[in-house]
Amino acid sequence: MSDSTAVVRDLAQRARTASRHLALLTRADKDAALLALADAVDAATDRVVAANAEDLQRGREGGMAAGLLDRLALDADRVAAVAQALRDVAGLPDPVGEVVRGSTLANGLQIRQVRVPMGVIGMIYEARPNVTVDAAGLGLKSGNAMILRGGSAAASTNRTLVDTLRSALAAQGLPQDAVQLLEGGHDAVTALMTARGLVDLLIPRGGAGLIRAVVLESTVPVIETGVGNCHVYVDAAADLGKALAITVNSKTHRPSVCNSAESLLVHREVAEQFLPKALAELAGAGVVLHGDPATAQLATEGIEVLPATDEDFDAEYLDLQMSVAVVDDIDAAMEHVRRHGSGHTEAIVTEDRGAARRWTAEVDAAAVMVNASTRFTDGGEFGFGAEIGISTQKLHARGPMALPELTTTKWVVEGDGQIRG
Amino acid sequence: MSDSTAVVRDLAQRARTASRHLALLTRADKDAALLALADAVDAATDRVVAANAEDLQRGREGGMAAGLLDRLALDADRVAAVAQALRDVAGLPDPVGEVVRGSTLANGLQIRQVRVPMGVIGMIYEARPNVTVDAAGLGLKSGNAMILRGGSAAASTNRTLVDTLRSALAAQGLPQDAVQLLEGGHDAVTALMTARGLVDLLIPRGGAGLIRAVVLESTVPVIETGVGNCHVYVDAAADLGKALAITVNSKTHRPSVCNSAESLLVHREVAEQFLPKALAELAGAGVVLHGDPATAQLATEGIEVLPATDEDFDAEYLDLQMSVAVVDDIDAAMEHVRRHGSGHTEAIVTEDRGAARRWTAEVDAAAVMVNASTRFTDGGEFGFGAEIGISTQKLHARGPMALPELTTTKWVVEGDGQIRG
Numbered sequence: 001m002s003d004s005t006a007v008v009r010d011l012a013q014r015a016r017t018a019s020r021h022l023a024l025l026t027r028a029d030k031d032a033a034l035l036a037l038a039d040a041v042d043a044a045t046d047r048v049v050a051a052n053a054e055d056l057q058r059g060r061e062g063g064m065a066a067g068l069l070d071r072l073a074l075d076a077d078r079v080a081a082v083a084q085a086l087r088d089v090a091g092l093p094d095p096v097g098e099v100v101r102g103s104t105l106a107n108g109l110q111i112r113q114v115r116v117p118m119g120v121i122g123m124i125y126e127a128r129p130n131v132t133v134d135a136a137g138l139g140l141k142s143g144n145a146m147i148l149r150g151g152s153a154a155a156s157t158n159r160t161l162v163d164t165l166r167s168a169l170a171a172q173g174l175p176q177d178a179v180q181l182l183e184g185g186h187d188a189v190t191a192l193m194t195a196r197g198l199v200d201l202l203i204p205r206g207g208a209g210l211i212r213a214v215v216l217e218s219t220v221p222v223i224e225t226g227v228g229n230c231h232v233y234v235d236a237a238a239d240l241g242k243a244l245a246i247t248v249n250s251k252t253h254r255p256s257v258c259n260s261a262e263s264l265l266v267h268r269e270v271a272e273q274f275l276p277k278a279l280a281e282l283a284g285a286g287v288v289l290h291g292d293p294a295t296a297q298l299a300t301e302g303i304e305v306l307p308a309t310d311e312d313f314d315a316e317y318l319d320l321q322m323s324v325a326v327v328d329d330i331d332a333a334m335e336h337v338r339r340h341g342s343g344h345t346e347a348i349v350t351e352d353r354g355a356a357r358r359w360t361a362e363v364d365a366a367a368v369m370v371n372a373s374t375r376f377t378d379g380g381e382f383g384f385g386a387e388i389g390i391s392t393q394k395l396h397a398r399g400p401m402a403l404p405e406l407t408t409t410k411w412v413v414e415g416d417g418q419i420r421g
Numbered sequence: 422m423s424d425s426t427a428v429v430r431d432l433a434q435r436a437r438t439a440s441r442h443l444a445l446l447t448r449a450d451k452d453a454a455l456l457a458l459a460d461a462v463d464a465a466t467d468r469v470v471a472a473n474a475e476d477l478q479r480g481r482e483g484g485m486a487a488g489l490l491d492r493l494a495l496d497a498d499r500v501a502a503v504a505q506a507l508r509d510v511a512g513l514p515d516p517v518g519e520v521v522r523g524s525t526l527a528n529g530l531q532i533r534q535v536r537v538p539m540g541v542i543g544m545i546y547e548a549r550p551n552v553t554v555d556a557a558g559l560g561l562k563s564g565n566a567m568i569l570r571g572g573s574a575a576a577s578t579n580r581t582l583v584d585t586l587r588s589a590l591a592a593q594g595l596p597q598d599a600v601q602l603l604e605g606g607h608d609a610v611t612a613l614m615t616a617r618g619l620v621d622l623l624i625p626r627g628g629a630g631l632i633r634a635v636v637l638e639s640t641v642p643v644i645e646t647g648v649g650n651c652h653v654y655v656d657a658a659a660d661l662g663k664a665l666a667i668t669v670n671s672k673t674h675r676p677s678v679c680n681s682a683e684s685l686l687v688h689r690e691v692a693e694q695f696l697p698k699a700l701a702e703l704a705g706a707g708v709v710l711h712g713d714p715a716t717a718q719l720a721t722e723g724i725e726v727l728p729a730t731d732e733d734f735d736a737e738y739l740d741l742q743m744s745v746a747v748v749d750d751i752d753a754a755m756e757h758v759r760r761h762g763s764g765h766t767e768a769i770v771t772e773d774r775g776a777a778r779r780w781t782a783e784v785d786a787a788a789v790m791v792n793a794s795t796r797f798t799d800g801g802e803f804g805f806g807a808e809i810g811i812s813t814q815k816l817h818a819r820g821p822m823a824l825p826e827l828t829t830t831k832w833v834v835e836g837d838g839q840i841r842g
Binding site for chain 2: 239253418
């Protein structure tokens with residue numbers, strides 16, 4: 001057993017012990033603790049901002065891109081927002097103890113399926129310190145001990161935040177090991193990914209490369225989140241006004257997130273009418289366009305359309321770029337989505353009931369939409385009140401994941417001496 | 422790409438294509454096909470029994486144990502039962518299309534979470550030909566294409582059964598590749614376990630070694646099934662008559678299956694009163710006893726209790742053997758279960774409400790029972806009408822798995838032009 005393995009196993013064992021305590025807390029206990037955690041984060045604002053300044057300086061010296069620096073940065077307002085998110089979680093219903101289904105069997109046995117915490121959940125994510133606090137809060141509310149592995153660029157911030165949370169837990173009489181930060185090199189992450197039996201679930205959150213690595217190396221069960229190569233398909237029967245608004249919103253409202261559209265497909269019959277205006281509006285919003293030849297032909301004077309390669313159609317740009325293709329019909333659109341999509345969110349714009357029914361039935365994705373922006377696939381928008389990620393896998397959770405997705409169930413069977421005959 | 426990899430990828434690709442067809446079938450289509458499959462199995466009885474005789478002869482020549490030969494054997498009655506199981510599945514509700522939850526958002530978007538098939542499911546199991554037909558039937562009903570890898574000892578039987586099913590599917594105008602048999606050596610299984618993106622779910626069903634190997638080697642999501650080191654804990658406040666009946670039933674009703682009890686824990690206060698009679702009754706039923714020293718002391722004249730090792734307490738005997746220990750209190754019992762249990766089924770016998778509440782809240786297992794035989798953890802007993810296995814993991818499904826557990830969900834979002842502001 002390597003040093004890292006021993007360290008991680010010890011940490012996971014302590015998380016396990018803490019999780020047994022957490023599983024038995026009432027909602028009142030957990031909500032009180034969440035409010036205390038929020039106050040502690042507020043009280044630690046200066047220390048958190050100072051630690052964050054160290055991370056930002058290291059980032060700048062290391063040539064970190066502006067977008068990443070922005071995701072890393074915490075000023076006093078952002079710290080207040082992070083603390084408020086903990087209070088919001090306190091206001092959400094407790095998933096633990098919910099009876100999912102149940103019945104009384106013919107022999108008098110009473111059976112019920114009850115939500116219970118997973119136990120120990122590991123999260124591996126990038127240098128976004130707000131995720132550290134969000135994950136700790138959602139973990140506590142769902143009765144799970146959390147092992148957090150944030151991007152090393154946020155090391156000082158995460159250390160300060162986790163120290164703050166742990167002290168506040170202890171002050172509430174709760175086990176500090178409900179929240180732990182995993183430090184160390186790649187060895188430590190490997191040890192976490194293979195701590196089967198000690199860690200119940202691993203949630204990687206970040207780019208495609210991170211997620212693929214976790215999926216391939218883990219022996220702990222994993223939920224994949226967040227790779228979104230989302231399409232907007234403008235059907236022959238689309239209302240082109242809606243199509244334009246939905247396309248532009250899906251692409252430009254917040255291009256760095258997974259539910260943004262990366263690709264636009266347009267039915268041949270409406271391409272001539274729709275694309276010149278759509279391309280101009282996208283370009284006007286600063287979007288770099290990658291189109292197939294039919295698309296390029298329809299661009300008006302002065303609108304640049306770069307030639308789209310297969311890599312473009314596969315790309316999750318997370319940026320103001322979009323691939324565009326003209327398709328012969330809905331079948332060709334669905335075939336394109338099948339080949340290039342990532343199973344996140346796929347939208348059709350159409351007034352044709354038949355086309356809408358086919359799209360929602362046949363497209364295989366976490367969310368299939370009719371006449372709506374892809375940006376709506378989101379735990380907050382769906383009314384869940386919180387989100388720990390968006391699952392693009394089929395097992396356990398698909399789409400936005402909130403508190404219930406952080407639980408499992410157990411069957412409680414009560415009898416008075418029944419045996420099988 | 423090795424030869425096996427190419428073969429398996431081609432097979433999985435054909436399964437994927439078939440799965441798209443299956444996903445759109447109505448319940449009426451699927452039920453009609455299931456009845457036709459049942460008739461085809463009935464009509465093939467002679468061929469199936471003849472193929473099975475070849476497998477049995479090879480088994481006998483290879484020195485296969487009697488229990489395994491029994492699980493492998495199919496006579497005309499068993500073939501009829503296998504066909505009947507398909508008709509029973511036709512009678513079950515269709516999980517596909519069920520709306521799990523939904524709402525209308527403030528902006529008018531209508532969202533609903535709908536059950537849909539997984540897509541392609543691989544099953545790896547031992548030489549039990551009834552599983553071949555059961556899995557094909559449950560797969561068809563839930564709209565999934567199945568890739569079946571049965572134990573090689575059943576090769577001739579499985580080939581005949583799968584040929585029969587595929588011909589019957591074709592006669593119904595359904596894709597034959599909805600059911601495929603994976604042959605070839607370990608290479609082929611490895612290729613199946615790593616066909617990520619083509620296979621949506623892998624269900625290993627069999628002994629602990631098989632399941633561990635699949636979990637460790639797979640990159641395809643896995644549901645672990647069926648390892649059961651189940652305990653009966655006789656509390657200080659137990660009704661000892663119920664305790665005796667539950668212990669004997671849990672151990673001896675069908676010792677070869679995963680929901681049989683393997684271990685008996687007895688509270689010190691009632692050990693002297695309970696154990697002499699319990700040990701005698703178990704021994705009388707042919708159970709080989711492995712006890713701790715306190716247990717051995719309480720055995721009456723002529724009842725042999727072998728010394729129990731840690732391996733005994735870890736063992737899933739699947740046989741007429743049982744480990745027995747005397748514990749100081751319910752905490753010691755729960756600690757024992759935590760150390761040795763497999764998270765399948767854990768029963769307490771008690772009339773004390775407080776002890777029952779602690780057991781059901783604190784013991785971490787797929788099923789926690791009060792005053793009932795562990796043998797009740799079963800899809801049929803729970804009223805599911807069918808069972809593809811019993812999950813002992815926490816992700817996606819826990820406990821008996823039936824048709825809904827073979828599905829995932831998608832979010833269908835319908836609007837009239839909504840964009841995010």
